[in-house]
Amino acid sequence: MTGVVVAGAGQAAAQLAISLRQRGYSGPITLIGDEEHLPYERPPLSKEYLAGDLAEESLQLRPATFWLDRGVDVRTGVAVTAIDRARRSVELSDGRCLSYRHLVLATGAEPRRLDFPGATLAGVHMLRTRNDARAIRAVLRTPCDVVVSGAGFVGLEAAAVACRLGNRVTVVERLERAMGRVVTRFTADHVVDQHRRHGTDFRFGDAVVSAVPDPQGRLAAVRTASGAELRCRLLLVGAGVSPRTALAEAAGLPVDDGILVDERLRTADPAISAIGDCARFPSPFADGWRVRLESVQNAVDQARYVADGIVGAGGVYAAVPWFWTVQHGLRLQIAGLVQGHDMAVTRGSVADGAFSVFCFAGGRLVGVESVDRPADHMVARGLLAGEHDVTPEIAADPAVDLKAYRPRPSHTGDRASQNSAPRHAV
């Protein structure tokens, strides 16, 4: 009997298996993961796991017995090497073949490799996997000079951990600001200030151009584009990730910085879906443009949605995107996508470090960033899921209780109805 095969064994793959069983799917489920670990969470890798504050078993999404009990075949240390779409089967790196009724590509992403002189020296690290995190943690335990190249989420989170463990940290960022892709300048600057208060140095508008070895061939320093030489024993390269699309591409599926899928998360082949970091999908939160999101929420909601589809439920995918990061104890939560905003208002107290930035485009709320204002974040997620009357004036008015603004039920055919596509209780 052929069943569901998932290329990948990360958060999206694991959630797909969990949701299929919750929805009563009883056919075979096989997850194929190229790492040697059972499915685990990635967010702690640059936070409490990196700091050594998280037990190994707490990183696992589920214990081994969970998968066994539910008849989910998790194959670790094995990769899908080819898809035979005509025969509906995949080839594995261990030489086996597996047929599928439905194939889900949850191949994730991998760190972008920068090709500078010295990029392969001992002491130059990237952070994506559990093994990466362990290797970096081993270095950070003996305080030293650390350079982080790239002020994105992962780089900044790791910088905060390194700082807390007593390392001297410098962050080098090509742009003039941090978290350029997903956070407003206002909030990004607030977060950077928090790092600076803890002693981290920032070099914006600069870039690491080479890594310099010591006589033993280990990293001793990096040189930057501006001509600076920064001594360091560890260089963490946080240059973002690239979606893993090679498998899909070799199978003739369209890819463009992500595996292209429709509003039902199906590739050009209806028997193949793609979810999570590797998928580029049309989002009602980007005016229907295709986006690729790297987040737990995206992995989990897309997995649930595809599980619904496999057991026969309908609707289009329209979950509200949300993200979070924790740096130096500061909790930043983001609901929606703020990139396209043309005006923003704040709510709460910036001076006290507890505020939200409500971002609007053409008068419509598109995203909300909350710094230590979790209730604002939860309200924002609700608002973004439907139609509502919250204007910039209302959002900025501290006397207004935003919880009173519940999104209205949808009506057929418009954006609101997409956003409130049927969801199933889990």
Add this chain to the structure above:
Amino acid sequence: MPKITYVSADGDLHVVDVPIGTSVMRGAVGTGIDGIVAECGGNAMCATCHVYVPAEHAASLPEMTAVEDEMLECTVAERRATSRLSCQLRITEGLDGLVVRLPEAQE
């Protein structure tokens, strides 16, 4: 290992041995108790691991942080005086015998 009892909204009982240092949330998701979602993995970011802790057990629980308090305002099921986020309930010897009730819905 401390034993934690999870009572589902329709009254089903699950008794689980939960390792010290993990959380009441972990004990539930690790054994596949569907009434706890814990989407954010235990960071008090999503409010989908809401539980009710009967008053007689309240004294053994860690104190509530401001963040947990605020997130509890946003649970799908009604917040009560006994509401907690189970990801914030770290397992200690003192929690052995704890009973938590699961709400009707988490999301």
